Amino acid sequence: MTDRRETGERELTITRVLDAPRRLVFQAWTDPAHVTAWFGPRGFTTPMSTIAMDVRPGGTWQATMIRDDDGAEYSTGGFYIEVSEPERLVFTWGAPGDTRQESVVTVELADLDGRTEMTLHQAGFTTDDSRDSHHDGWSSALDRLTERFREATA
Template sequence: MTATREFTITREFAAPRELVFRAWTDPQHLTRWYGPHGFTTPLDSISADVRPGGMWRATMVLDATGQEFPTGGFYLEIRAPERLVFTWREPGGDAESVITVELTDLGDGRTAMTFHQAGFTTEEARENVHDGWSSAFDRLTEHVTHPEEDTRE
């Protein structure tokens, strides 16, 4: 039997909770930050049917080589603007994990995000995905703080 591995990442944003929620659910926002530094996620590769049972997909493209990494899954729970729960398949993988994003309004236009992902079958997969999200959340921070600027590298 394989152990399930998981991780949690927390971030604070100098942005209102509604904007951070839209950054997770609106393709116009996702194209600006989804994926680690060194990747782009073309708008035409993103779809988000934001409702329980709705499907989402996005394809990250490695800038250096053009290699594509499709991701996607299904929304399980939507409670705008405070909670999202959805499934996620790692690029090229068959294993499906579950992501929970909790957004807390801190007042003064600030938001706390608690991101939790569970369902990894190997420690290596967990570490790789953690590092990718951590880099993507640096981009998310820049995007919601300066939404008119392009945050791609």
């Protein structure tokens, strides 16, 4: 696991090695049936009914994470910039209707003989606090994804 916060550029990079083939990891990012199982930090759920994905360049996506303890809702979404199955996905991230806080997420998937090295890079934060809160949220969500694949192979 590698995590980096690039303070000068307000970017973050998180790397995980997953016990799953690259195609399955790509599906975990692009199929609502998979996304609902891991998307969001611990203590949140993302019901499949809140997920919409049109996975193609120019297509849109959206999801709503719901905090388990109080039901607070956090909607996010954007559009796909690049879709290169199964190795690369680039999309915007922001609150629906608010492009002032929009950032760009790049997910790269490298084949490791049946396992996958996944690198998430997010750029375009307007503040260090925003970058840091996204770092914490992604780290928690990606831990959930890592555990999901680990449990599936156990």
